[in-house]
Amino acid sequence: MKRTFIFKKQNEPDDSLLVQRIRDDHVDSFELLYHRYMRKLYYFSFNYLKIKEEAEEIVQTVFINLWEHRKSLDDSLSIKSYLYKSTTNAVYNQLKRNALRNKWVEQKLLKPEPASNETFEQIYYHDLEQTIDQIIAKLPPQQRKIYILSRIEGLSYEEISKQLDLSVRTVENQMYRALKVIKEQLATDIYF
Secondary structure: OOOOOOOOOOOOOOHHHHHHHHHOOOHHHHHHHHHHHHHHHHHHHHHHHOOHHHHHHHHHHHHHHHHHOHHHOOOOOOHHHHHHHHHHHHHHHHHHHHHHHHHHHHHHHHOOOOOOOOHHHHHHHHHHHHHHHHHHHOOOHHHHHHHHHHHHOOOOHHHHHHHHOOOHHHHHHHHHHHHHHHHHHHHHOOOO
C-alpha cells in the first residue's frame, strides 16, 4: 500500500494556531486555512455531486460560514474535522435538493398537469412547456421521434420498437438519453 505524506511548508502555523488567529479576525490566517483545505474539500464535494459549480459553491459556503462564526471556534477541536463535517452536511443537503428537483422534473415530464387558474402558475407552466418543447426540438431526430411517441402519443416502448423497427433496448436507451438531456437543460435554466 502506497502512503502519501503531506508536509506543511516550513514556518507555516498549525491548524489550532490558525483557528486562534481567525477568532481574532486575522484575515491572513483565514486565507491560509482556506488555501490549505479548499482543494481537498472541493474534490470531496465533487466526488459526490459530480457538478463542478455545485462543489465550488459548497466549499465557498463552508468557508463563509466558518468566517461568520469564527468567534465561536474552539481551537482545541480539529478544524479539519469541522470543515469536513460542514462539507458533508452541505453536500447531503445539496443532494436532497437535487433529488427533489429531479423528482419534480420527472413528474412533470411523465405526467404534465395543467396549471391552476392562478396567473403566475399559468405563465410559469406555459414557459416551462415552451422550454421543454424547444429542448425536444433540438434532440437528435430518432430521440425526438421516440420521445414524442412515448410521452405525447402514449405508446409503450414495445409499440415504438415495432413501429420504428428498433429493439426495445434501443428505444429505452434513446428515451433515457432524451430525458437526461431535458433534465440537464432545465437544471441550468431559471426553473430551479
